[in-house]
Amino acid sequence: MKSLAIIGAQWGDEGKGKISDYFGQKADLVVRFQGGNNAGHTIIVGDVKTILHVIPSGVLHKNCLSIIGHGVVFDPEAFLVELEEVRAATEITGDNLKISLGAAVITSYHKIIDGIREEGSGTKIGTTKKGIGPCYEDKISRRGIKIKDLFDLENLEARLEEQIMEKKFLFDNLYKCEYPSCKEEAKKLFELGKILKPFVADTFGLIDDAVKAGRKILFEGAQGVLLDIDYGSYPFVTSSNTSSGGVYTGAGLPGKQLDESVGIVKAYTTRVGTGPFPTEQLNDMGELIQTKGHEFGATTGRRRRCGWLDLPLLKYSAKVSNLTSLAVTKLDILSGLDELKVCVGYEYEGEIYETAFPGLDLEKVKPVYRDMTPFNDTFENGELSTELGEYIDIIEEFVGVPVGILAYGPERSQISFRKEYF
Ligand code: GDP
Ligand code: IMO
Numbered sequence: 146m147k148s149l150a151i152i153g154a155q156w157g158d159e160g161k162g163k164i165s166d167y168f169g170q171k172a173d174l175v176v177r178f179q180g181g182n183n184a185g186h187t188i189i190v191g192d193v194k195t196i197l198h199v200i201p202s203g204v205l206h207k208n209c210l211s212i213i214g215h216g217v218v219f220d221p222e223a224f225l226v227e228l229e230e231v232r233a234a235t236e237i238t239g240d241n242l243k244i245s246l247g248a249a250v251i252t253s254y255h256k257i258i259d260g261i262r263e264e265g266s267g268t269k270i271g272t273t274k275k276g277i278g279p280c281y282e283d284k285i286s287r288r289g290i291k292i293k294d295l296f297d298l299e300n301l302e303a304r305l306e307e308q309i310m311e312k313k314f315l316f317d318n319l320y321k322c323e324y325p326s327c328k329e330e331a332k333k334l335f336e337l338g339k340i341l342k343p344f345v346a347d348t349f350g351l352i353d354d355a356v357k358a359g360r361k362i363l364f365e366g367a368q369g370v371l372l373d374i375d376y377g378s379y380p381f382v383t384s385s386n387t388s389s390g391g392v393y394t395g396a397g398l399p400g401k402q403l404d405e406s407v408g409i410v411k412a413y414t415t416r417v418g419t420g421p422f423p424t425e426q427l428n429d430m431g432e433l434i435q436t437k438g439h440e441f442g443a444t445t446g447r448r449r450r451c452g453w454l455d456l457p458l459l460k461y462s463a464k465v466s467n468l469t470s471l472a473v474t475k476l477d478i479l480s481g482l483d484e485l486k487v488c489v490g491y492e493y494e495g496e497i498y499e500t501a502f503p504g505l506d507l508e509k510v511k512p513v514y515r516d517m518t519p520f521n522d523t524f525e526n527g528e529l530s531t532e533l534g535e536y537i538d539i540i541e542e543f544v545g546v547p548v549g550i551l552a553y554g555p556e557r558s559q560i561s562f563r564k565e566y567f
């Protein structure tokens with residue numbers, strides 16, 4: 146097995162950082178292919194906690210090359226702040242971290258728009274306000290700035306003029322806000338570009354070479370399938386392809402298919418921001434899981450909404466991302482609860498559905514629950530109780546994908562394997 150993708154199978158924050166970190170110990174390359182610093186991936190090794198936003202988890206491993214692919218939206222200012230923070234835990238240079246020349250740049254204008262929209266009167270997505278959506282909008286509408294544009298001041302200013310032409314009208318007349326001139330913004334980005342230069346490369350070529358040399362490549366997904374712009378709970382989604390398809394467009398795996406796509410699944414469900422959440426528990430159980438699981442966003446600090454595991458959504462994610470195995474995390478948080486349920490279907494317009502599908506109105510579905518026997522496992526001797534075994538069995542049977550990994554604590558070592566990976 147040479148190429149393995151970590152894919153969030155729910156609404157993000159499933160524990161991708163922890164699982165990526167584990168595989169990163171063996172990988173030659175760790176590649177981010179979509180999203181940006183809206184992600185917050187937590188890695189805990191001993192007493193040291195690191196939260197990564199746009200920097201791939203591979204930086205924590207010696208002899209591993211980390212790559213920020215062309216499908217990522219990249220904020221140079223936020224990157225430099227993160228770089229300083231993460232450098233306290235590990236060495237990062239232009240030798241072990243490369244950023245694609247083709248990645249789209251998040252400008253001040255994108256951050257202003259994201260912030261104002263969240264405070265305005267329209268639909269509130271509950272974004273991370275990092276400028277992610279507006280940056281992808283400009284990329285798609287061909288008004289984006291790419292990393293390669295940062296090194297020629299004159300061209301950069303011209304590109305920014307193009308980007309801001311229509312936005313000026315919004316800033317002046319609708320938002321009535323302050324914003325930097327193109328000259329100021331170009332100067333700032335040009336100076337940041339000089340600092341970034343040692344990190345910048347043709348990452349597509351590096352991945353191609355690594356594939357040809359038979360190296361082990363880990364693709365570190367951000368967010369989750371249900372936040373995918375095409376497959377997720379639109380409009381309450383992020384603006385990239387978070388499913389495994391994003392690997393092919395946002396990083397490149399020339400002429401190859403992923404050998405393994407591991408879906409990361411929290412043993413229950415959480416969501417930050419607004420949008421439908423069929424199994425949400427707006428009651429004492431939801432509160433208990435939130436508190437016990439320390440469910441606060443790693444990027445924004447917001448409380449995460451909590452609910453039971455939703456198997457129809459998981460079955461859908463598995464189809465969408467062609468998941469070949471699952472990693473179930475945070476089992477320790479469910480252990481010891483006196484009640485345990487899983488959603489095994491949706492009642493919708495008089496029919497029962499076992500799997501979600503694009504366009505299904507999740508606001509209108511009524512979850513059908515199965516009561517499970519609660520488990521109380523300490524995870525000390527590697528044996529699963531019969532009750533926990535039943536919980537894992539129902540996931541495997543319902544979704545039709547084997548559970549290869551169990552995680553039962555935040556620390557790197559709190560993990561067990563039921564299958565061999567790379
Ligand atoms: P990501 O965005 O998918 O990488 O997940 P986050 O880092 O945003 O959130 C997952 C949280 O759960 C982090 O605080 C992790 O340290 C923690 N975590 C991961 N796996 C486990 C686990 O098996 N048990 C417990 N208790 N915490 C876990
Ligand atoms: P990781 O990689 C959880 C959510 C936001 C909001 C929606 C759109 O840590 O799992 P955006 O800023 O992307 O335009 O916000 O997506 N969101 C996440 N939720 N985990 C994430 O990343 C997220 N990244 C974005 O809360 O609902």
Ligand code: MG
Pocket residue numbers: 157158159184185186187443444
């Ligand atoms: Mg997170």
